[in-house]
């Protein structure tokens with residue numbers, strides 16, 4: 409088994425004018441993750457590379473394109489988890505960082521902690537020479553428009569419009585699993601609000617013995633049912649991947665409201681991409697596989713020939729900044 413990568417570009421409203429760009433973005437990220445695995449990279453390397461590419465893509469709510477908080481600023485959350493040793497690194501409320509997923513990985517690899525937040529995370533980033541970028545470089549016209557629009561209460565607005573997140577799960581040829589998730593959070597959120605994304609077991613979870621999950625959707629709902637770990641609990645109870653995901657999503661909506669989506673990968677390489685939101689862009693790719701799988705509508709699984717050559721340069725997060 410050469411491994412597999414499954415990515416998502418966020419559950420919620422994906423308007424028709426953005427649908428093709430979101431499909432293209434997740435396919436590109438999955439192919440990038442598969443390329444890292446093909447080159448002998450670990451599952452952690454693959455999820456980091458895939459998520460960094462999505463952070464660089466202005467069509468998604470993470471990195472460039474992050475939504476704005478109530479003050480019109482960007483505060484980002486990210487999580488990485490290595491299922492081989494149950495190690496995790498997370499950052500919350502970070503500003504001026506182009507790729508929070510890379511910072512989360514540094515927390516995992518270079519500290520004895522599992523999460524750093526706000527000014528402490530910024531200080532840690534500076535100490536390692538992680539470059540700070542001006543907030544304007546992360547903001548897009550769309551994120552500013554969403555902020556303006558959401559300043560006024562709108563009973564017609566679907567709650568799925570308020571969020572979106574990116575994430576990935578991967579299995580490498582050594583049988584190790586990993587997950588990564590990154591987000592700008594929820595548009596017009598309170599300053600200092602931390603969502604589910606950096607919380608271990610909510611925004612993601614990876615355990616070589618159980619599987620790997622990355623979630624997206626209503627953070628306050630996801631956190632209250634610890635969605636990623638709940639899905640894996642369902643798998644432990646003997647459910648199929650699809651049943652485990654759907655049951656956890658239904659439980660969340662029934663008990664605390666909200667909608668969500670997730671990508672899920674089993675230790676034997678089986679995977680699923682499920683949501684109960686309006687839409688969720690996702691894609692799956694394996695090194696050497698002829699086909700790439702992807703979807704946007706609920707339950708949709710489409711295939712197309714996998715790209716034959718590397719799509720971007722050799723570095724992590726090598727996608728174009730726009």
Ligand code: GLY
Nearest residue numbers: 593594603625627
């Ligand atoms: N699921 C992302 C957030 O609510 O922050």
